[in-house]
Amino acid sequence: MSRLEAAYEWADSRLDLDDASDYLGKAFPAEDSFLLGEVALFCFLVLVSTGVFLGFFFEPSTTAVEYEGSVAQYQGEELPAAFKSVLNITYDVPFGMLIRRMHHWAAHLFVASMALHMLRVFFTGAYRNPREPNWLVGTGLAGMSMFAAYTGYALPFDEFASTAVGIGFNVAKSIPLVGDPLAQIVFGGSFPSSATIPRLFFLHVLVIPVVIAGLIGVHMLILLKQKHTEAQRDEDVVGPEPAAASDGATGGDATASDGGTATRVDRDDDTVVVGLPAFPNQTAVSAVVFFLTMATLSLLAGFLPVHNIAEYGPQDPASTPSLIMPDWFLMWGYGFLKLTPSWLSFDVLGVHVSSEFVGGLALPGLVFAAVAVWPFVDREPEPVHFTANPLERPFPTAVGIAGVTFVMVASIAGMDVILAEILHTSTAALKPYLIAALVLVPATAGTVVYATLGGFRDDESDEGDDGGTDADAAEDAEVDDD
Numbered sequence: 001m002s003r004l005e006a007a008y009e010w011a012d013s014r015l016d017l018d019d020a021s022d023y024l025g026k027a028f029p030a031e032d033s034f035l036l037g038e039v040a041l042f043c044f045l046v047l048v049s050t051g052v053f054l055g056f057f058f059e060p061s062t063t064a065v066e067y068e069g070s071v072a073q074y075q076g077e078e079l080p081a082a083f084k085s086v087l088n089i090t091y092d093v094p095f096g097m098l099i100r101r102m103h104h105w106a107a108h109l110f111v112a113s114m115a116l117h118m119l120r121v122f123f124t125g126a127y128r129n130p131r132e133p134n135w136l137v138g139t140g141l142a143g144m145s146m147f148a149a150y151t152g153y154a155l156p157f158d159e160f161a162s163t164a165v166g167i168g169f170n171v172a173k174s175i176p177l178v179g180d181p182l183a184q185i186v187f188g189g190s191f192p193s194s195a196t197i198p199r200l201f202f203l204h205v206l207v208i209p210v211v212i213a214g215l216i217g218v219h220m221l222i223l224l225k226q227k228h229t230e231a232q233r234d235e236d237v238v239g240p241e242p243a244a245a246s247d248g249a250t251g252g253d254a255t256a257s258d259g260g261t262a263t264r265v266d267r268d269d270d271t272v273v274v275g276l277p278a279f280p281n282q283t284a285v286s287a288v289v290f291f292l293t294m295a296t297l298s299l300l301a302g303f304l305p306v307h308n309i310a311e312y313g314p315q316d317p318a319s320t321p322s323l324i325m326p327d328w329f330l331m332w333g334y335g336f337l338k339l340t341p342s343w344l345s346f347d348v349l350g351v352h353v354s355s356e357f358v359g360g361l362a363l364p365g366l367v368f369a370a371v372a373v374w375p376f377v378d379r380e381p382e383p384v385h386f387t388a389n390p391l392e393r394p395f396p397t398a399v400g401i402a403g404v405t406f407v408m409v410a411s412i413a414g415m416d417v418i419l420a421e422i423l424h425t426s427t428a429a430l431k432p433y434l435i436a437a438l439v440l441v442p443a444t445a446g447t448v449v450y451a452t453l454g455g456f457r458d459d460e461s462d463e464g465d466d467g468g469t470d471a472d473a474a475e476d477a478e479v480d481d482d
């Protein structure tokens with residue numbers, strides 16, 4: 001017995017590697033859109049690795065220190081330590097600017113790929129029984145990714161970041177009953193205090209990444225147990241003998257590898273997943289996706305700049321930047337905050353509910369709640385393992401289009417300053433039109449999609465089918481009597 005075989009036997013006796021190797025034959029449907037989840041996973045790994053690099057040089061402190069570096073305009077000035085350390089990372093640490101840009105664009109691609117992944121799942125109905133738990137996990141991942149981006153805003157402690165985070169502090173403080181203690185815990189008191197940057201740094205580099213990693217782990221475990229959904233097959237599939245049926249919801253796999261006893265999988269048999277085996281085929285595909293993701297992030301980091309803290313300068317309580325806007329994936333929440341009228345402030349049983357809370361947390365919270373509960377609205381009593389054609393599902397598709405349109409209009413509202421400048425008007429004059437658009441445009445888009453896909457005709461035909469079915473049943477009864 002060779003040393004390698006002896007080492008394997010030693011590990012197998014303790015870790016049961018032979019049973020674990022069964023997972024290497026699990027089938028992955030060969031569909032490109034399924035790879036969006038892998039792009040998100042790889043972006044998270046890039047975020048963690050680049051974050052570790054940046055953490056070696058970042059100083060989470062607001063203490064004033066003298067700057068000595070490559071930026072001439074701040075030479076010899078007293079600057080907050082956090083701001084100074086980001087300047088050093090950007091202009092003095094070897095590869096610091098590249099790594100900082102990689103971290104920035106990985107965050108954007110992480111959220112974008114996750115959003116597209118969830119849209120793919122939504123429109124194909126892949127959230128239905130028995131996959132509701134994974135949809136809830138995905139919704140939690142989307143929310144945590146936004147919190148991760150928000151906590152990262154404050155860390156450079158420049159004028160832009162401190163103003164943006166100050167808005168979040170006011171929103172957090174507006175939460176009825178628990179706002180004040182929550183602001184004390186998260187922000188360390190009145191923003192900005194000396195404890196703000198250390199606490200947000202702790203949340204950004206430890207608490208939130210651990211939660212995200214845990215949710216990703218749960219997502220993967222559920223996926224292994226339930227396996228992938230699969231698109232409707234055009235015809236029966238002839239392939240090797242499928243693996244033994246597992247306890248998972250979808251039964252066994254039928255992989256496209258060579259060898260094995262030929263078997264026929266019926267086109268309507270959803271107990272078997274037909275696709276590529278996890279190893280080596282899907283592993284090779286994942287490797288290609290990883291390198292393509294790295295290439296994309298490298299190109300973005302090499303050619304596109306990120307937030308220029310030297311231009312904004314360190315945090316200054318006496319001034320406010322002329323243009324404050326969050327990143328695109330937080331813009332819709334900012335739009336809610338801007339569109340919420342002041343008269344929505346009211347008291348309930350002695351508890352004050354401010355318009356800041358309604359626009360900044362209540363409305364975004366309702367959006368996430370609606371996303372989370374949707375699988376229990378569009379529910380199936382029996383397990384469904386094939387994806388659906390969005391064009392054949394008028395109502396869910398119309399709801400999805402209305403939801404996407406709703407978020408887009410809210411995002412445009414978040415950019416009202418730019419829109420007002422383009423249209424040569426004021427943000428106050430635009431506000432009523434944006435509020436109307438937030439209500440009417442999604443409703444109109446959803447109705448048009450529903451009508452285009454034959455939703456209204458389906459409603460009429462369902463009524464007709466019911467009548468026809470009753471007539472047929474009566475006719476059959478007469479035949480039986482004869």
